[in-house]
Amino acid sequence: MTKATMVNVTNGDIPTHEIPRQNPCAQCGTPIAQPDWIEPGEGRVSYLWTCHACGYRFEAIAIFDEVPIAHPPLAA
Numbered sequence: 001m002t003k004a005t006m007v008n009v010t011n012g013d014i015p016t017h018e019i020p021r022q023n024p025c026a027q028c029g030t031p032i033a034q035p036d037w038i039e040p041g042e043g044r045v046s047y048l049w050t051c052h053a054c055g056y057r058f059e060a061i062a063i064f065d066e067v068p069i070a071h072p073p074l075a076a
């Protein structure tokens with residue numbers, strides 16, 4: 001009996017499992033649940049973290065080896 005398992009995470013947005021969580025504050029070390037802001041770029045994603053304990057803000061950038069094709073050629 002063959003049964004296909006449908007797992008679709010490529011919905012065009014950032015998969016939730018790729019969002020970093022509990023990142024320690026760069027200033028006081030308090031874990032931050034999730035980034036305030038996510039800015040996808042080519043081959044990288046920028047995360048803006050805000051610490052609610054000390055108010056410190058910092059940016060973390062994740063670099064990916066695979067560069068997604070942002071603008072595929074259009075068929076005429």
Ligand SMILES: [Zn+2]
Binds near residue numbers: 030052055056
């Ligand atoms: Zn902090």
